[in-house]
Amino acid sequence: MDAVLRGLSVYLFLLIIFRISGKRSLGQVTSFDFVLLLIIAETTQQALLGDDYSITNSFLLIGTLVAVDIGLSLLKQWSPKLDRMLEGMPLVIVEDGKPLKAYMDKARVDEEDVLHAARELQGLERMEQIKYAVLERNGDITIVPKPQDR
Amino acid sequence: MAHEDWSGSLQIVQDLAGQRRGWRAQRIGWVLLAMFVVAALLGLFGPGPLSRAIAGQERDPLWAEYYRFWRFQAPMTLRIHVVPEATGGRELRIWLSRPYLQGMSVQHITPEPVRVEAGADRFTYVFALGEPAGATAVTFTLEPEARGTVRGRVGVEAGPTIGFRHFVYP
Numbered sequence: 001m002d003a004v005l006r007g008l009s010v011y012l013f014l015l016i017i018f019r020i021s022g023k024r025s026l027g028q029v030t031s032f033d034f035v036l037l038l039i040i041a042e043t044t045q046q047a048l049l050g051d052d053y054s055i056t057n058s059f060l061l062i063g064t065l066v067a068v069d070i071g072l073s074l075l076k077q078w079s080p081k082l083d084r085m086l087e088g089m090p091l092v093i094v095e096d097g098k099p100l101k102a103y104m105d106k107a108r109v110d111e112e113d114v115l116h117a118a119r120e121l122q123g124l125e126r127m128e129q130i131k132y133a134v135l136e137r138n139g140d141i142t143i144v145p146k147p148q149d150r
Numbered sequence: 151m152a153h154e155d156w157s158g159s160l161q162i163v164q165d166l167a168g169q170r171r172g173w174r175a176q177r178i179g180w181v182l183l184a185m186f187v188v189a190a191l192l193g194l195f196g197p198g199p200l201s202r203a204i205a206g207q208e209r210d211p212l213w214a215e216y217y218r219f220w221r222f223q224a225p226m227t228l229r230i231h232v233v234p235e236a237t238g239g240r241e242l243r244i245w246l247s248r249p250y251l252q253g254m255s256v257q258h259i260t261p262e263p264v265r266v267e268a269g270a271d272r273f274t275y276v277f278a279l280g281e282p283a284g285a286t287a288v289t290f291t292l293e294p295e296a297r298g299t300v301r302g303r304v305g306v307e308a309g310p311t312i313g314f315r316h317f318v319y320p
């Protein structure tokens with residue numbers, strides 16, 4: 001029972017923490033984000049296992065975590081409202097070359113992030129070349145470039 | 151729920167009202183997180199000013215330093231201060247209640263007891279006393295093996311007893 005409760009509580013806590021920290025906070029944009037993610041992983045492991053390093057304990061934990069994950073995905077499928085609440089929806093942050101500052105501030109995305117995505121995904125040089133930039137549900141920024149006659 | 155299926159020429163379903171709700175919830179979450187961290191610094195979940203406590207008074211013949219709040223399987227210090235009676239022999243006999251000890255894993259005891267006597271409702275730790283016998287303290291390092299409220303009693307044989315309580319977070 002112990003292992004299942006640990007697994008459940010850690011899963012839920014991480015879900016809440018990740019939701020609170022926003023889509024991009026742990027997006028591994030910088031090396032520090034990566035280190036932070038590693039630290040979180042280590043801490044979680046210790047909390048889940050406690051003193052019990054038996055194979056059974058690890059099976060119980062893995063089974064619980066996967067079961068809860070599947071359960072949650074079924075729940076989200078059944079209730080689109082819950083899905084929206086947990087995962088969010090995409091958000092247009094640049095329209096016709098013009099950044100939508102209010103949304104970008106709220107989402108804590110800056111122009112440099114958009115330009116980075118533009119360079120990486122489309123090889124664009126300037127903000128004016130972007131037709132749409134969308135902050136996707138998973139925190140990635142996707143770019144729709146303006147047609148080439150520019 | 152504001153659903154826009156199109157933004158200009160882009161086919162996309164946004165939910166701006168939902169986004170705003172989400173951002174507001176996020177900010178509330180940040181406040182709670184900050185409170186959580188501050189509470190931890192203050193000792194609500196372990197060592198800290200909120201948690202450190204004394205059972206009895208510092209001038210009593212028996213008083214103890216303990217922690218009100220602690221965490222499961224984390225090493226905890228319980229320090230029992232005694233003033234041995236002037237008439238007493240070469241032994242200091244301190245007992246702790248059995249239900250309390252059964253919920254703890256005793257890691258070390260400083261000084262080491264000469265022996266431990268098991269009783270019906272208590273375990274009695276017997277320590278050798280040096281002379282002259284003055285005020286001294288015995289330190290137990292314990293790891294809670296039970297969660298929730300844990301009550302304990304400690305006493306000197308044929309002497310005063312005091313009670314204390316921990317709340318052990320899982």
